[in-house]
Amino acid sequence: MKKHILVIPGDGIGPEVTTWGKAALEQIADAFGHEFSFDEALMGHASIEVNGNPLPDETLEKAKNSDAILFGAVGHAKYDNDPSLKVRPEQGLLKIRKELGLYANLRPILLFDELLNASSIKPSILKGTDILFFRELTGDVYFGEKTRSEDRNTASDLMIYHKYEVERIAHKAYQAAMQRSKRLCSVDKANVLESSRLWRETVQEIAKLYPEVETEHMFIDNAAMQLIKDPKRFDVVLTANLFGDILTDEASQIAGSMGMLASASVGDGTGFFEPIHGSAHDITGKNLANPLASILSAALMLEIGFGLKEEAKVIIDAVDQVLKEGFRTNDIADGSTNPYKVLGTQEMGKLVLKFISQ
Amino acid sequence: MKKHILVIPGDGIGPEVTTWGKAALEQIADAFGHEFSFDEALMGHASIEVNGNPLPDETLEKAKNSDAILFGAVGHAKYDNDPSLKVRPEQGLLKIRKELGLYANLRPILLFDELLNASSIKPSILKGTDILFFRELTGDVYFGEKTRSEDRNTASDLMIYHKYEVERIAHKAYQAAMQRSKRLCSVDKANVLESSRLWRETVQEIAKLYPEVETEHMFIDNAAMQLIKDPKRFDVVLTANLFGDILTDEASQIAGSMGMLASASVGDGTGFFEPIHGSAHDITGKNLANPLASILSAALMLEIGFGLKEEAKVIIDAVDQVLKEGFRTNDIADGSTNPYKVLGTQEMGKLVLKFISQ
Ligand SMILES: CC(C)[C@H](C(=O)O)[C@@H](O)C(=O)O
Numbered sequence: 001m002k003k004h005i006l007v008i009p010g011d012g013i014g015p016e017v018t019t020w021g022k023a024a025l026e027q028i029a030d031a032f033g034h035e036f037s038f039d040e041a042l043m044g045h046a047s048i049e050v051n052g053n054p055l056p057d058e059t060l061e062k063a064k065n066s067d068a069i070l071f072g073a074v075g076h077a078k079y080d081n082d083p084s085l086k087v088r089p090e091q092g093l094l095k096i097r098k099e100l101g102l103y104a105n106l107r108p109i110l111l112f113d114e115l116l117n118a119s120s121i122k123p124s125i126l127k128g129t130d131i132l133f134f135r136e137l138t139g140d141v142y143f144g145e146k147t148r149s150e151d152r153n154t155a156s157d158l159m160i161y162h163k164y165e166v167e168r169i170a171h172k173a174y175q176a177a178m179q180r181s182k183r184l185c186s187v188d189k190a191n192v193l194e195s196s197r198l199w200r201e202t203v204q205e206i207a208k209l210y211p212e213v214e215t216e217h218m219f220i221d222n223a224a225m226q227l228i229k230d231p232k233r234f235d236v237v238l239t240a241n242l243f244g245d246i247l248t249d250e251a252s253q254i255a256g257s258m259g260m261l262a263s264a265s266v267g268d269g270t271g272f273f274e275p276i277h278g279s280a281h282d283i284t285g286k287n288l289a290n291p292l293a294s295i296l297s298a299a300l301m302l303e304i305g306f307g308l309k310e311e312a313k314v315i316i317d318a319v320d321q322v323l324k325e326g327f328r329t330n331d332i333a334d335g336s337t338n339p340y341k342v343l344g345t346q347e348m349g350k351l352v353l354k355f356i357s358q
Numbered sequence: 359m360k361k362h363i364l365v366i367p368g369d370g371i372g373p374e375v376t377t378w379g380k381a382a383l384e385q386i387a388d389a390f391g392h393e394f395s396f397d398e399a400l401m402g403h404a405s406i407e408v409n410g411n412p413l414p415d416e417t418l419e420k421a422k423n424s425d426a427i428l429f430g431a432v433g434h435a436k437y438d439n440d441p442s443l444k445v446r447p448e449q450g451l452l453k454i455r456k457e458l459g460l461y462a463n464l465r466p467i468l469l470f471d472e473l474l475n476a477s478s479i480k481p482s483i484l485k486g487t488d489i490l491f492f493r494e495l496t497g498d499v500y501f502g503e504k505t506r507s508e509d510r511n512t513a514s515d516l517m518i519y520h521k522y523e524v525e526r527i528a529h530k531a532y533q534a535a536m537q538r539s540k541r542l543c544s545v546d547k548a549n550v551l552e553s554s555r556l557w558r559e560t561v562q563e564i565a566k567l568y569p570e571v572e573t574e575h576m577f578i579d580n581a582a583m584q585l586i587k588d589p590k591r592f593d594v595v596l597t598a599n600l601f602g603d604i605l606t607d608e609a610s611q612i613a614g615s616m617g618m619l620a621s622a623s624v625g626d627g628t629g630f631f632e633p634i635h636g637s638a639h640d641i642t643g644k645n646l647a648n649p650l651a652s653i654l655s656a657a658l659m660l661e662i663g664f665g666l667k668e669e670a671k672v673i674i675d676a677v678d679q680v681l682k683e684g685f686r687t688n689d690i691a692d693g694s695t696n697p698y699k700v701l702g703t704q705e706m707g708k709l710v711l712k713f714i715s716q
Pocket residue numbers: 074075090093245276278549550579
């Protein structure tokens with residue numbers, strides 16, 4: 001198979017981890033005889049530094065002309081500390097999501113048995129958890145109109161949904177539920193928000209088209225609680241952009257660490273694959289970041305982007321094997337981890353490559 | 359001390375649990391020679407059934423003329439299943455918050471040592487956690503304009519903040535931080551939302567007035583994760599209405615159960631005291647609800663509403679004692695609980711009263 005892949009390392013630990021996601025793809029291409037070509041582009045703070053724009057046209061052009069995108073992270077402390085800055089790294093990420101029509105963000109909560117103890121949640125509560133989140137990604141309060149009054153004392157963001165936006169992601173989530181255990185939980189705040197009431201009505205309608213799937217509706221506050229109280233009660237979770245942002249970060253504790261979770265954003269065109277973790281400026285450049293989320297993003301690209309299930313499984317198995325042999329990065333090491341087996345970003349990356357090639 | 363207290367039991371398990379919060383107040387009045395008089399009023403579904411209005415003028419009038427309000431919960435499955443219903447129980451709660459100017463919702467995460475094992479989170483992670491949430495309660499997307507297009511296919515809610523709204527709750531949170539460990543974490547989504555940028559700018563300004571307090575700003579997605587990863591890193595948490603709704607429900611797992619947490623809403627006038635749990639229609643009328651959150655709401659009323667610290671402590675100590683003797687309601691029983699010590703709502707309520715009077 002011949003594929004052209006755009007790598008957008010972005011900011012903070014983005015470049016350090018994306019190196020290993022890309023290397024995993026190269027290794028797979030070698031092993032299976034695929035031809036993957038790569039290009040690279042700027043986004044976020046890295047791009048603002050060079051050309052004042054978090055998403056230059058050149059990056060967008062390259063993105064549209066590639067078969068898949070491997071992304072790192074965007075964000076920088078400078079902007080977090082100064083809310084008044086007009087040009088911001090995250091605008092690049094939001095714009096590329098919108099421009100590529102990436103309305104469905106899939107976040108599988110993949111729990112490696114070896115990491116049962118790395119979580120703050122009890123292993124007995126976690127064991128057997130397997131959740132697939134569908135987060136809507138191009139609507140909601142992320143993209144509604146923003147205002148700031150002239151005296152700067154009032155600010156607003158419009159939380160808005162159109163029925164078709166709910167329908168298309170609901171279909172994707174129900175289709176996935178049909179392939180899994182036929183349970184779907186839709187999360188909203190319909191007891192307070194009109195946009196959530198539209199969300200719930202629409203999901204109720206789509207649910208009728210998938211009568212085999214058991215649908216549950218849950219309020220976001222309750223869901224945030226249930227997710228740690230009893231994660232096994234969830235299978236496919238369908239939710240809006242903002243609620244999905246919050247729930248999936250929270251759910252990263254199920255997998256032991258944000259450093260383990262990958263996501264796939266799909267929709268109208270080129271698919272976009274990235275770790276769910278952020279730019280983590282506090283550990284940038286220290287060889288401390290966990291490269292596994294980027295490596296697992298590569299696996300998602302193979303499976304969801306290119307339909308290469310076997311290849312994806314080789315990567316996941318390699319990660320599993322590394323963990324089984326007791327190797328950990330700092331974020332997933334627990335008290336019982338042999339200190340000699342706690343690896344840096346590079347050492348972990350290399351080890352996974354070794355297992356992929358075996 | 360002479361006080362007039364309005365009891366609003368509301369819906370679902372509201373009446374069953376509020377009985378015990380009220381009884382605790384009566385017991386305290388007896389023991390300490392206070393004169394507490396009580397009245398009762400309707401709200402939510404219970405009120406809609408009688409007069410078609412989730413918050414009748416009579417209830418509001420009584421509320422304004424009382425020294426404090428003990429509230430249960432509102433909500434009913436009927437409305438959750440039919441998002442198109444125009445008159446809804448929650449409107450009563452939102453309206454009374456607004457009308458009474460209850461802009462600051464204090465939610466202490468009080469962790470009883472005896473319940474360390476009742477949580478899904480590891481005891482080693484929880485031990486020593488003591489968080490006080492300040493949730494803004496009369497602004498945000500809860501109260502911004504709601505629209506629905508004529509074809510019903512587009513719906514919106516305006517997420518909006520005015521600077522003075524952020525300032526007044528920030529002051530309250532910083533004042534509390536000064537009395538505690540002088541650490542405050544403000545939670546927002548300033549990397550995406552304009553209203554969050556106003557929030558962050560304003561908190562940065564107020565922070566300068568409290569130079570002894572160490573301020574941290576955190577994004578909501580990260581906060582939802584950190585809260586279970588390392589709850590001890592938080593002390594005072596300051597956040598907006600919607601984010602506070604989500605975070606505090608999630609945080610209930612720290613205390614072992616939603617059934618343990620009370621909240622105090624204060625602002626311009628009469629204080630409002632309630633469990634953070636909802637109406638829980640699934641267990642209504644089954645003698646299964648945990649009355650401790652309502653009893654602890656009574657303690658918050660005594661402490662925050664009336665400045666009666668000693669009296670509040672008597673209630674908290676009684677709850678502690680009951681737990682120490684091994685008694686549990688269903689929601690906080692763990693595998694090791696002696697089955698004979700798992701009590702119903704009424705038995706638990708009576709037992710706490712007995713310990714209060716000792
Ligand atoms: C960086 C930020 C804009 C982004 C989001 O909120 O969507 C991130 O948190 C994510 O989840 O991908």
